[in-house]
Amino acid sequence: MSKQNDAVYFNPWDPAFRANPYPHYKPLLEGPPRILDLFGPTAMVARYADVTAVLRDHARFSAVRPRDPNMPDEGPFKGAITMLTSDPPIHTRLRRLVSRDFTPRRIRELEPRIRELTARLLDAVERKGELDVMRDLANALPVMVIAEMLGIPSDQYATFKHWSDTVITGDNTLPGTPLPPEFHECSDALRSYFAAEIESRRKNPGPDLISALVAAHEESEVMSADELLAFVVLLLLAGNETTTNLIGNGMLALGRNPEQMELLRRSPELVPRAIEEFLRYDGPVQSTARFTKEPVNLGGTELPANAVCFIILAAANRDPAQFRNPDRLDVTREPNDHVALGEGIHFCIGAPLARLEGSIAIGSLVQRFPNLRLKRPDETPVYKGSYFLRGLDSLRMLIE
Numbered sequence: 001m002s003k004q005n006d007a008v009y010f011n012p013w014d015p016a017f018r019a020n021p022y023p024h025y026k027p028l029l030e031g032p033p034r035i036l037d038l039f040g041p042t043a044m045v046a047r048y049a050d051v052t053a054v055l056r057d058h059a060r061f062s063a064v065r066p067r068d069p070n071m072p073d074e075g076p077f078k079g080a081i082t083m084l085t086s087d088p089p090i091h092t093r094l095r096r097l098v099s100r101d102f103t104p105r106r107i108r109e110l111e112p113r114i115r116e117l118t119a120r121l122l123d124a125v126e127r128k129g130e131l132d133v134m135r136d137l138a139n140a141l142p143v144m145v146i147a148e149m150l151g152i153p154s155d156q157y158a159t160f161k162h163w164s165d166t167v168i169t170g171d172n173t174l175p176g177t178p179l180p181p182e183f184h185e186c187s188d189a190l191r192s193y194f195a196a197e198i199e200s201r202r203k204n205p206g207p208d209l210i211s212a213l214v215a216a217h218e219e220s221e222v223m224s225a226d227e228l229l230a231f232v233v234l235l236l237l238a239g240n241e242t243t244t245n246l247i248g249n250g251m252l253a254l255g256r257n258p259e260q261m262e263l264l265r266r267s268p269e270l271v272p273r274a275i276e277e278f279l280r281y282d283g284p285v286q287s288t289a290r291f292t293k294e295p296v297n298l299g300g301t302e303l304p305a306n307a308v309c310f311i312i313l314a315a316a317n318r319d320p321a322q323f324r325n326p327d328r329l330d331v332t333r334e335p336n337d338h339v340a341l342g343e344g345i346h347f348c349i350g351a352p353l354a355r356l357e358g359s360i361a362i363g364s365l366v367q368r369f370p371n372l373r374l375k376r377p378d379e380t381p382v383y384k385g386s387y388f389l390r391g392l393d394s395l396r397m398l399i400e
């Protein structure tokens with residue numbers, strides 16, 4: 001498999017590429033989308049104008065991955081349709097069902113609880129006198145919040161986190177190579193666990209999101225049993241690793257730019273703007289995909305029908321045609337129309353929750369520890385297994 005083409009080097013399986021993909025995006029920002037041999041011929045869509053054009057045009061660029069009839073339906077969804085991988089009208093139906101649980105107003109009601117959980121995690125950090133942002137805060141907080149929303153008992157969080165991490169790391173497997181056995185074990189465990197939870201809510205409904213979805217399913221059959229299970233699993237996966245990595249990538253960016261950290265400490269009202277900047281500067285979701293439904297000319301490149309488009313959100317967010325000094329972290333940046341949360345009909349439904357959790361977590365760290373700084377500023381940080389979901393394994397900081 002060649003990933004070289006002129007000056008472009010694109011190899012998401014190379015740890016050095018994963019540690020810093022940004023210089024490799026630059027040649028892709030300089031001209032029309034190129035076709036690289038990635039998993040087969042793939043159109044590399046990186047420029048801001050091309051990325052937004054594709055994501056806004058769901059009529060010609062489908063989110064439905066064409067299926068190979070010879071391949072088994074592996075993975076946590078077992079082939080069931082999810083919101084993320086469907087087009088209208090299915091997408092419209094699935095999204096409408098859950099929209100009301102994710103409105104900014106509904107999410108704001110969670111604020112006191114998220115503050116309480118964050119304070120409790122940071123109390124433990126203070127007692128220990130040392131901080132690993134990932135271990136002590138970023139890994140724990142999002143899984144606690146989403147699990148509470150779903151009505152899962154807190155003694156299950158660690159198991160959950162393990163399942164979800166293993167399933168997500170599965171996408172680090174080279175195409176054509178079988179997925180590791182632990183991927184299948186964890187994916188099956190996750191599905192069986194939720195199938196049982198759904199069954200128990202059917203008998204004993206509660207005030208949680210799973211019960212609300214079960215009720216919607218039973219009232220109108222608008223969601224099939226398979227879709228219901230796939231959606232709950234999607235929420236757990238999408239709501240977990242992404243926000244974890246917003247907190248981790250954001251704190252690394254601040255650690256490397258201490259003057260920006262100081263600015264944020266002095267002006268806490270900048271925190272929401274800083275969150276947008278962390279999303280733009282080093283986003284947790286590097287890329288997504290779309291598939292042409294018909295022949296299309298995209299930014300000067302002719303694409304046939306059924307072409308695979310690799311949409312590099314994180315490259316668009318560094319496009320100098322859209323952002324002044326794109327490689328500079330600027331927590332006061334405005335406007336900041338990044339695409340880290342997507343664009344168009346699939347725009348992240350969890351955005352209000354991610355923004356709230358990110359603001360509370362990062363705002364609390366910066367305020368609570370005035371001497372916060374990287375423990376080893378010159379160390380190259382270690383990234384977790386996935387390229388698509390970019391996040392750190394560990395991030396040690398000094399608090400005194």
Ligand code: HEM
Binds near residue numbers: 342347348354
């Ligand atoms: C910083 C954290 C997050 C980032 C960077 C992020 C990023 C994204 C992106 C880029 C998309 C669009 C993908 C595409 O168009 O192919 C998306 C969709 C989605 N996200 Fe998020 N997300 C985050 C947090 C969350 C949270 C907390 C939840 C749920 C609790 C969530 C649930 C979803 C769902 C269900 C979709 C599919 C929406 C649709 O297809 O209509 N995300 N997210």
